[in-house]
Amino acid sequence: MSDFCQIQDWELFSGSGRPYVIAGPCSVENRESLISEAFSLKKAGVRVLRGGLWKPRTHPGCFEGVGETGAQWLREAGAAADMHTATEVANARHVEIVLKNGIDAVWIGARTTGNPFLVQEIAEALRGTGIPVFVKNPLVPDPELWTGAIERFARCGLNCICAVHRGFHFYGESLYRNPPFWQIPVELRRRLPGLPLLCDPSHITGRRDLVEDIARQALILGFDGLMIEVHPDPDRALSDAAQQITPGDLAGMLGRLKIRKTSTQDAEAAAAIDDLRTDIDRIDAALIDLLAQRMDISASIGLIKERSGMTVLQADRWNNVLERARSMAKEKDLDEDFITEIFTTIHRASMERQLNRK
Template structure:
C-alpha cells in the first residue's frame, strides 16, 4: 500500500543510529523471570562487543488470558539492578500509559512500543501524553498486521508530543502465509518506510521474525543488507528453561558468535540464499492469492447476475452438481498427492459448488 509523506523531526544525535555506521545491538531475555536470571544474563551480555542495551519483557501481551503475562513491576526493579551492576542501558516494551509511567519511574532508558499498541490510536495518544515533556528514546514496533499508515500514525503521535529520539523496529507481521517465519518480515514495508523517512533509524527484531535459532543468522544478515541500523536479539542464561519463546533465544556465547558472523558478513552454508528463495516464493503466493481472489469475485458477480435473471433451474443445478463432482474426482485422481493439498482444493471447490447450487446452477456450468 502507498503511504503519504508526512514530516518527521528526528534527532540528528539518535540513540538508534551510530555515527560510525556500526550496528546498534540490543539483547536480553524474552521475559524477566528472576533476579538471578536477569543479572547473570546481563553480566555475560556485557562482555559481547557492540551490545550496549539490555532489554527484557516485563509485561507480555498474550492472546490467551491463562498464558504467562510477565512478572510486572518487580521486573523493573531487576532492570534497575542490571543498570547499576553492568552500566548497560535498559529497555522494555510498553503497551499503555501505565506501563510508561512505571518504566519512567524506575529509570528505564529506552521504551519500545508494543505492536498491539501501535495499531491502537487511543493507546498511542495516551502513551504520547505521558511521554510529553521528556527526552525518552522510543522505538515503535510495527503493527501486528501489515499497515504502513498505522506505523506512521504512531510515529506522528509521538512527534506531536515533541519526541524526536525515535526509531522503529521491524519485528515481522501476522499474515496468512508466515512459514517458515514466526512473523513474516515483509521487507517491502521496511524499505518503503526507509524511503519515506531516510532520517528515521530502523532496527530489526531478528528473534521475533525468525522464531527459531536456525533462521536467526539469515534474517539478521538480510536486515543488515537492506540497511537496518541495528538488531534486537533474545538471549537467556538457560534458554531451555525460559518461560517464554525458548526456541528463539540464544546463550550469550552463541549470540556472540552470531553477531561476529553478521558483522563480518560471513556466508553460512547458503542460509542467506535460502531466505531470499523463501521471500521470493512468499511473494509468488501473494500474487497467486490476489489473482485467485479476483477470479472468485468476478465469478460471484457473474453468478449473481445470472441468478437475478432467473437463468437456470433445479434440474440444471442437479445436473451441474453431478458433472462438477465427476470433474473434481477425475482431477484429484490425476494430481500428484505429494504436490497437492487435497483438503484445501476440496474445501474451495465445494464452497464454489454450494454457491452455484444456491444461485441456480448456471454459474457452475459456466466453469465446469
C-alpha cells in the same frame, strides 16, 4: 517529520556503532539471572539491555511477566553492568513505573502499535521526557498504522524515535512465525528517510536457528541494527523459548555479521552501477509503454464483451494466461510466484478497466 535524532547521536548507544544492538530476555524472570546475563551481553559488545516486564499473551493463564517488581531488577542489572535499559510499555501506568525506576528507553509492542488510542495515551505520558522510543510494526502489514504511531510520538515532542521491524501476522503456512514482508519496512524508510530502523529477527523467525539469517538479510538491506531476544538457558525461558538464543550464540553471530555502506568510494564500481541503472531505467520505460498498450487492448476487448453480452471475467482465458506466464518464467529462471504476483496485479487492473469503462 524529518527532524528525527540520528541514532548515532543517541546517548543510549554512546560508545557503540552499527549495528546498534538491543538484547536481553523476552521476559525478566528473576534478579540474579538478569544481572548475570547483563554482564554476558556487555562482554559481547551490547550496550542496551532489554527485558519485558508485562507480557500480553493471547490466552489468559499463561506467564504474563513479573510486572513492576522487575523494573527494579532491570535497573539494577543495567547499573551493575554499566548498560542502558529498555522495556515494553502498553499504557500510561506502565510509563509511570518505567520513569519512576529510571529505565532508559521503551518500546511499543506490535499489539499496541495497532491501537491509536493506546499509542496516543503513551505518547502523552512520555511528553517532555525525551526518552527514546522504539516503535514495532503493527501485527497487520499496514504502513499507515506504523507511520501513524510514529507521528503521534513525534507530535508529542519526542525525537529519539526508532522503528523496529518484527514481521507480520500471517494466517497460513510459513517458514517464519511472522513473515518479514520486507517491502513494508522499505516503504516506511521511503516515507521517513531520516528514521532509524532496527530489525527484530527473534519475532520474525520464532526459531533460534533462523535468527542469524534474518539478521544478515536486515543488515544487507541497510537496517541500522537489531533487537534480539537472548536468554542464558533458552529452553527453560518462561516465554518465547523457541526464538531466544544464548549470550554466546549472540556474540558469535555479531562476529560473523557484516555491515554494508549506503555508498562506495570506489569510482569504478560507482560508474558500473550507474551504467547498469541506466539500462534498468530504459527497461522500466519500455515496461510502462508495453503496459499502457496492454491496457488499451484490454479496454477494446472490454467494449467487445459489452456489445456481445459477455462477462468480464473469462476464467479459462485467465488460467491459460497465468499458466503460460509461469511456464515462460521457469524457462527464464524467474521465480514463478513472483511472476504470478505481477500478472495477477495486471489482470486485476485489466478487469477494473473493463468494469469501469466510460
